[in-house]
Amino acid sequence: MLRNSLGRSALVAAMAALALAGCAGRKEKPRLAYEERPVELLYATGADRLDRGLWSQAVGYFEEVERQHPYSEWSRRAILMTAFAHYQSNNYAEAIGDADRFLSLYPGNPAAVYAYYLKAICYFEQIVDVGRDQAATGQALNALEEVVRRYPNSEYAQDARLKIDMVNDQLAGKEMNIGRWYLRQGDTLAAIGRFKTVVERYQTTSHTPEALYRLVEAYLTLGLFEEAKRNGAVLGYNYPGDVWYSDAYKLLTSKGLQPATAPSARAERRGMLSRLPFVKDKDATLKPPADAEPKSN
Known part of the structure; x- marks a missing residue:
């Protein structure tokens, strides 16, 4: 009996040690110990940490402002400062959540434009190259258009x-990337659908000349010469000095189709914007809110 009792005691002790080790292994977000402090001091300390680039510490102080003084003007401003600190530390989901919280609490506040813009920039900075999923690109476009729609005269x-x-150019680039792939696979009709999307939906982007050329190429492959000539004419009328039209002109004439417009003598390749990577540096326009520090009563 004594041996069994000792065995059970050792087992209980081992399980307790494992439980303590598991708790110790879990990392929790550091939080300031609760200590009643003047709101001005908490806010000023958070702003100081923000100026020094100590984003996590800044978030802690601004959250403490909300916790200790939830109905003050300081708390309202602290939400946006928390969002800005999260944005600076690349915690985009948290920054968007902060902005949404501000908008749900203060939808008519003059600083709401800042919250809408911050959301848009968070999506914008998550845009990836055209060979990958463009979910963030679509979200960025919607959020940017929301800023323009709601606050058309704002900075x-x-x-x-x-x-x-830039976002539209990115989305057009995605369509072009897929269209070229379809062409290589011999799925000409699917490719035509992608190129037509670029011409119809993203016609002001840098990809339009190539999209028109690809339509000429695809329609010639299918033997649809009138469609090829029509797209070549649109290309020549709008981009007579573009190398894509020079290429289309040669392609059409090689098939015995004579376009009405000859290419310019010095044709140049347009549409280089899509070949440049998105700049991931923090947006210079997005600074802490101008009226970040409330006036003391």
Whole structure:
């Protein structure tokens, strides 16, 4: 009996040790110990950590502002400062969550435009090359268009319009990438669908000249000469000095089809924007909110 009792005691001790080791192995987000402090001090300390690039510490102090003074003007501003700190540390999901929380609590606040813009930039900076999934690209486009729609005369809308052009170029590049793949696979009809999408939906992007050339190429492959001539004419009328039209002109004339417009003598390749990688540096427009520090009563 004594031997069995000792065995059970050893087993219980071992299980307790394993449980303690498991608890010790789990890492939790560090949190400031609760200590009642003046809101001005908490907020100022968070702003100082933000200025020094100590993003996690800044988040801790701003969250403490909300926890200790939830109904103050300081708390409202602390939400946006928390979002900015999360953005700076590349915690985009947390930053978007902070922005959404601000918008749900203060939808009519003048600083709401900042929250909408921050969300858009978080999606924008997650855009990947055209060979990969473009979910973030679509989200970025929707969020940027929301900024322009809601606040058309704001400084953020001005920058959002520029980024919308870049996002559309990215989405057009994705269509072109798939269309070229279909061409290589011999699925010409599927390729035509992708190139037509670029011409119809993204016609102001840098990919349009190549899309028109690819349509000429694809229609000639199918023996649809009138469609090939029509797309060649559109290409020549809008981009007479583009190398893609020079190539299309040679292709059409080789088939005995004479386009009405001859290419310019010095044809140049347009549409280089899509070949440049997205800059992942933090957006210079997105700074801490201008009125980040409330006025003391």
